[in-house]
Amino acid sequence: MKILIVDDSLAARSFIARMLTKQGHECVMASHGGEALERLTSEEVIELALVDWNMPFMNGLELVKAVRANSRRRDLPMLMVTSECELERVALAFEAGADEYLMKPFTDVELSSKIQLALASRAGTK
Amino acid sequence: MTSISEQDFGFLRTFLREQSSIQLEPGKEYLAECRLTPVARALGLKDIAELVALIRRGTSVDARRRSLEAMTTNETSFFRDVHPFETLRDHVLPEIVRARAGERALNIWCAASSSGQEPYTIAMVIREHFPQVAGWRVRIIGTDISTEMLRRTREGRYSQLEINRGLPARLLLKYFERQGLEWQIKKELRDMVDAQEVNLAKRWPSWPIFDVIFLRNVLIYFDVATKREILGRARKLMRLDGALFLGGAETPMGLDDSLKRTQAGPSWCYRLAAASPAPQPLPRTA
Numbered sequence: 001m002k003i004l005i006v007d008d009s010l011a012a013r014s015f016i017a018r019m020l021t022k023q024g025h026e027c028v029m030a031s032h033g034g035e036a037l038e039r040l041t042s043e044e045v046i047e048l049a050l051v052d053w054n055m056p057f058m059n060g061l062e063l064v065k066a067v068r069a070n071s072r073r074r075d076l077p078m079l080m081v082t083s084e085c086e087l088e089r090v091a092l093a094f095e096a097g098a099d100e101y102l103m104k105p106f107t108d109v110e111l112s113s114k115i116q117l118a119l120a121s122r123a124g125t126k
Numbered sequence: 127m128t129s130i131s132e133q134d135f136g137f138l139r140t141f142l143r144e145q146s147s148i149q150l151e152p153g154k155e156y157l158a159e160c161r162l163t164p165v166a167r168a169l170g171l172k173d174i175a176e177l178v179a180l181i182r183r184g185t186s187v188d189a190r191r192r193s194l195e196a197m198t199t200n201e202t203s204f205f206r207d208v209h210p211f212e213t214l215r216d217h218v219l220p221e222i223v224r225a226r227a228g229e230r231a232l233n234i235w236c237a238a239s240s241s242g243q244e245p246y247t248i249a250m251v252i253r254e255h256f257p258q259v260a261g262w263r264v265r266i267i268g269t270d271i272s273t274e275m276l277r278r279t280r281e282g283r284y285s286q287l288e289i290n291r292g293l294p295a296r297l298l299l300k301y302f303e304r305q306g307l308e309w310q311i312k313k314e315l316r317d318m319v320d321a322q323e324v325n326l327a328k329r330w331p332s333w334p335i336f337d338v339i340f341l342r343n344v345l346i347y348f349d350v351a352t353k354r355e356i357l358g359r360a361r362k363l364m365r366l367d368g369a370l371f372l373g374g375a376e377t378p379m380g381l382d383d384s385l386k387r388t389q390a391g392p393s394w395c396y397r398l399a400a401a402s403p404a405p406q407p408l409p410r411t412a
Binding site for chain 1: 291299303
């Protein structure tokens with residue numbers, strides 16, 4: 001599966017990409033929401049986006065809203081991957097259109113589990 | 127290479143078999159080392175050899191209990207393996223809930239429920255998908271051999287890693303409260319789960335007859351005679367139209383012929399051979 005990792009931290013992007021590559025996925029990266037939108041416009045085959053919350057220029061919440069408002073990519077499964085751990089934040093992410101929510105820190109087991117839940121959740125909304 | 131002597135490992139195998147009927151196979155020295163080293167340290171002992179010596183002397187109930195608990199604690203997570211809970215939600219519970227409309231009661235048993243994720247998963251499935259049982263007497267009994275696991279079940283507190291594993295965040299939002307660095311399941315769900323200490327290989331308390339029994343990933347630890355005994359006793363505790371869930375790698379075949387595998391949706395359960403045919407999915411109410 002081709003997965004877009006959106007995070008302003010190079011270390012976080014690399015950490016997640018290493019886990020996903022080991023699981024057989026292909027990863028593409030973006031360091032903020034605006035760059036992610038460009039990627040999604042030019043790379044049709046991206047099947048899932050992992051989205052950090054706090055990023056410069058366009059944050060993760062704004063990115064989720066922008067994708068859901070985009071008629072061509074509105075069905076993209078999106079998983080928030082963030083250190084924001086307040087329940088209010090989780091609720092906001094779902095209101096914006098996120099399919100699942102993973103709190104940092106995590107291991108490859110939790111990442112894999114949440115990816116399955118995000119894909120199932122998005123499939124259930126169609 | 128482990129630090130457990132052959133003699134000590136032999137003693138531990140006998141100790142486990144006698145106390146819990148659990149089979150510790152030769153070659154599992156690493157497992158004993160990995161589980162018992164923290165116990166030895168917690169008791170202020172130098173190594174496992176000292177722990178074994180303490181258990182042998184029979185003077186420390188605490189050492190015996192902690193060692194037994196450490197060796198019998200199993201992996202668990204919310205919605206572990208996913209599909210059995212879909213079968214429960216879409217096939218088993220709709221039929222049973224309809225049949226119990228007069229009694230307005232549900233009795234469910236989760237054996238070897240470890241830190242409680244399985245009984246709480248079932249509680250969430252009931253709350254989410256069966257609003258018609260609000261006001262019924264719903265009792266989910268979670269049993270384990272470990273007092274530490276039972277304490278955790280009663281508290282219903284989980285680390286961030288535990289709630290990240292298998293639990294849809296929408297359910298976190300609905301049924302959990304943040305408690306410092308941990309998450310606690312809300313009282314309304316904790317009240318549905320009754321945690322009880324039970325050694326499956328020994329005497330069981332007197333219980334009601336169960337509508338659903340989860341006996342997953344625990345039989346694999348017992349010898350054939352004990353598996354047969356446990357399955358036979360569990361079967362006698364099942365309602366005629368009840369359902370038994372075993373682990374994916376477990377089967378009653380050759381142990382109890384009165385339990386028949388019933389495929390229902392993505393997974394399967396076991397029903398009494400004399401009971402009704404395979405359950406059909408009913409429309410969900412929520």
